[in-house]
Amino acid sequence: MMSARQQAWTSDSPETPLLGGDVTVGVVRSGDTVRRPPGISSPAVRVLLEHLEETGFDGAPRYLGVDDRGRDVLSFIEGETAGRPAPEWVADTDRAISVARLLRRYHDAVASLGVPTVFDGARLSEPQGLPPALEVHRDLIGHRDITVENVVFREGAAVGLIDFDLARASSRADDICNMLQWWAPWMPAEDRPGPLIDVDPYQRTRAMLDAYSLDPAERRLLVPLARNGAERSWHLMRHRALVDGGGWRRMWDEGVGDAILRRQEWLRRNERSLIESVS
Known part of the structure; x- marks a missing residue:
């Protein structure tokens, strides 16, 4: 059975832009995942998120792999976030x-x-x-x-x-x-x-x-x-x-x-x- 990171992530599901970032553009939600364009910090963030998963920390996204467009795939954390203007x-x-x-x-x-x-x-x-x-x-x-x-x-x-x-x-x-x-x-x-x-x-x-x-x-x-x-x-x-x-x-x-x-x-x-x- 394939693990989440071994899945062949595709980009054929509906995507919703996630707004609010100041620097990274093109971040979207697709189903229960977040897709982010790769950047200079991507390798380090992957190491960090994988470590947090191994320790059982549930307060950060899980790193799931890369999709067919080369974007990092992360789990989506359900909940409420502050937009702009702040609530x-x-x-x-x-x-x-x-x-x-x-x-x-x-x-x-x-x-x-x-x-x-x-x-x-x-x-x-x-x-x-x-x-x-x-x-x-x-x-x-x-x-x-x-x-x-x-x-x-x-x-x-x-x-x-x-x-x-x-x-x-x-x-x-x-x-x-x-x-x-x-x-x-x-x-x-x-x-x-x-x-x-x-x-x-x-x-x-x-x-x-x-x-x-x-x-x-x-x-x-x-x-x-x-x-x-x-x-x-x-x-x-x-x-x-x-x-x-x-x-x-x-x-x-x-x-x-x-x-x-x-x-x-x-x-x-x-x-x-x-x-x-x-x-």
């Missing part, structure tokens, strides 16, 4: 807490993978003027794109992470900073999705970190990592816009660079309150 439920604190718990389960499952050499290709090139990254122990593969659009919910609780294209060597704290950026959220009100404009980021931060059960030593890393990440992000986004073009260029032209600068200033101005919220 009101993204402001629900219980949902945010469930995201933190899901991320903890993901980290615990992926830790045994380590950092395979296939992820060397996922390392971002270092443009001139890029501030150096803070030196922390990056011993697992972080998701690094935990936006409100990349989490699947069922019955009000987070059950799945999708879109692992930016997955790369990380510390737990790196990935948690990314989660807090979008879900606390650690950014000025003018750049937040509408429902999150009036959310108290400090209260949400405490609730999410308690749900994750992050230890005190790693909590102390969060604010410095967030500030360093925001400083590096401007240079990296500009570089990808100039070199890679496509969705990266569109985001840059739409003002993502200015939003990053505003986030840098917000993190600077609110550093003391953020440190208190993570303690």
